Amino acid sequence: MxxxxxxxxxxxxxxxxxxxxxxxxxxxxxxxxxxxxxxxxxxxxxxxxxxxxxxxxxxxxxxxxxxxxxxxxxxxxxxxxxxxxxxxxxxxxxxxxxxxxxxxxxxxxxxxxxxxxxxxxxxxxxxxxxxxxxxxxxxxxxxxxxxxxxxxxxxxxxxxxxxxxxxxxxxxxxxxxxxxxxxxxxxxxxxxxxxxEIKKFDLTNDELNMYNLICGILKFTVSMKYKFKNLLYYYKLKGNNILTLLLEIENKIKDTEIKSKTEGKKYLEYISKKII
Amino acid sequence: MSIYQKKLYNPPFSHIYCEKEIYDTKKAQQIIKKFKNSRIILIEHYKDIFCRKRQNSFIQKNSQNLIIAKNKGCLIYKGAPVCQDFGNSDFYYTTTAINCIYDCEYCFLQGMYPSSNIVLFTNFYDYKENILKMLKKNSIYLCVSFDTDLLAIENLFGSCREWIEFAKEEKNLKIEIRTKSTNFNLISDITPCTNVILAWTLSPDNLRQAYEHKTPCIDKRIENIKKAIKSGWKVRICLDPLIYTDKYKTYYTELIENIFKHISADKINDISIGAFRMSAEYLKKIRRNRTDSLIINYPFETTNGIYHYNTEIEKELTSFVYYKIIKYIDKDKIFVWKENV
The missing domain is CATH 3.40.50.1580 (Nucleoside phosphorylase domain)
Known part of the structure; x- marks a missing residue:
């Protein structure tokens, strides 16, 4: 404008x-x-x-x-x-x-x-x-x-x-x-x-929706959500398709019931190892 | 094509802001005379322009301006914990200039200052007076080119020459001038001084091209190092920050081989290595603007307010480079940030 x-x-x-x-x-x-x-x-x-x-x-x-x-x-x-x-x-x-x-x-x-x-x-x-x-x-x-x-x-x-x-x-x-x-x-x-010319690189709405869904299933805390988003962001910057990755993660966890923060942390570590 | 190439932005230093108090001084006039086509705007205090609310330092980088000022604040600082002290207990740093003409994506200055305009402090005599007082108590190791690259702006500021001439008279003062520039020729006429260390930061050329925008290529930096050594200067090589990428082994192997192919190891004063680390506050600020930077958006870990690679990667990266280097140079000459090796 x-x-x-x-x-x-x-x-x-x-x-x-x-x-x-x-x-x-x-x-x-x-x-x-x-x-x-x-x-x-x-x-x-x-x-x-x-x-x-x-x-x-x-x-x-x-x-x-x-x-x-x-x-x-x-x-x-x-x-x-x-x-x-x-x-x-x-x-x-x-x-x-x-x-x-x-x-x-x-x-x-x-x-x-x-x-x-x-x-x-x-x-x-x-x-x-x-x-x-x-x-x-x-x-x-x-x-x-x-x-x-x-x-x-x-x-x-x-x-x-x-x-x-x-x-x-x-x-x-x-x-x-x-x-x-x-x-x-x-x-x-x-x-x-x-x-x-100032273009902001960001996740798309579809990617964000999927991200939110996974955060909900894995009961991520605020800091875990931040770390997860950073991982996805980095993965996307490297030229990867994060929707495919998110779908893969969702498939793996959809029937999982997270009972503690430690369990969520284990999943975050798994995702981190997959990305870095 | 970059925005600057499309000529949408004013050329660098199109505007020079000068404090009224020092406008008529010899030093200020020497600098101003170098910019015949620039517009001069008189200001009361450098912070009126440098510390304005709501600046976008990333956009300003496309058209950096110059601020000429007198530093009335703190002139000498105790060395920061994230900086390598090279075994010197009385480690201080100072800055006669703020900000840099280069545009390195990983540079902490982007997170530290609200503006990317370059400030030049012309009251060198005040710095000298402060240091002389400190030297009465103990010897000092002083880094003079941390918050800037003094040699890169030597042609317009001449601060390296001032520091070297001062160090010549004060044997208890050891200074380090760190640079990525290839401007050694601007100080090559000065007789080398044993208590001055010229320190060049080197990165693999692939990483330089990707992340160190506007910097001279590595081969030219190595050429400058050779010239400095040949003239008798003490030279430090800084492989800091070490950057982790999928191909880091190839990149750093090539760099290290290139360095020692051209420079005799026994002529190098010392080498510092350190994996990337940055204050969380600065990194978060940079991330808001460098949304497309792979290096800045890496999923770092944070410990005590410092972002860094996870311990495993940090150790792997540092060790790899360390063991490559010790093939050429004595262990005692290698300074590693943190005890990773």
């Missing part, structure tokens, strides 16, 4: 349109749009709104280890740092109120320039050169890290103003994001490809 988090509807608009997302009406305090593998969450402005919306959504819908969360939003910076429409990736987020910094991993190949972003509780009017300013990033990171790993969170910011007190209109924001849409999606695809 690919989650796009925006503070405002106008920041999310282009994703909703291009990905043909539909509103999920179950969420009352923030907006959620989704279709297939894409979800857009519109959190509202400010650190608390952003953090609360993310916590709420992902408490109800826990993400998986191959999901990606990308925060796309507008930011301000000095004219020397970037001009309107410039897009940056953020590898350092500093919360101005606590002076604490957060660092999402930047592992995936991208064509973005990088900058630190400082999150302010109110509109920022004065900012040093070389950094960006917004009102949500630190809240999003602190909340998202409860659900995602550091490599699953990406911050993309597009300059919408140069701290000159000229209000930015919603259609302009939409246009700024639209111009960068392809680059953002390319980064997202790249990140997704990386996390999708």
């Amino acid at each position: 690919f989650y796009i988090v925006c503070a405002l509807y106008c920041e999310a608009n282009i994703f909703i349109e291009k990905l043909n997302l539909k509103k999920d009406i179950h969420y009352k305090n923030y907006q959620v749009f989704k279709r297939e593998n894409f979800v857009v969450i519109i959190t509202g402005c400010g650190i608390i709104s952003a953090a609360a919306s993310i916590s709420s959504y992902f408490s109800l819908n826990p993400p998986k280890e191959n999901d990606i969360l990308i925060n796309v939003g507008v930011c301000g910076c000095s004219i020397k740092t970037g001009k309107i429409g410039d897009m940056f990736l953020c590898g350092k987020i500093t919360d101005i109120t606590t002076n604490k910094s957060y660092y999402p991993d930047i592992l995936y190949v991208n064509s973005f320039e990088e900058k630190e972003i400082i999150t302010f509780p109110t509109i920022c009017k004065d900012l040093k050169d070389g950094v960006l300013a917004d009102m949500e990033s630190s809240g999003i990171y602190q909340s998202a890290i409860l659900f995602f790993d550091t490599h699953q969170i990406i911050f993309v910011k597009i300059v919408s103003d140069n701290l000159n007190n000229i209000p930015v209109k919603q259609p302009e924001v939409k246009l700024l994001i639209k111009k960068n849409y392809d680059k953002i999606m390319q980064l997202a695809e790249n990140a997704s490809n990386c996390v999708l």
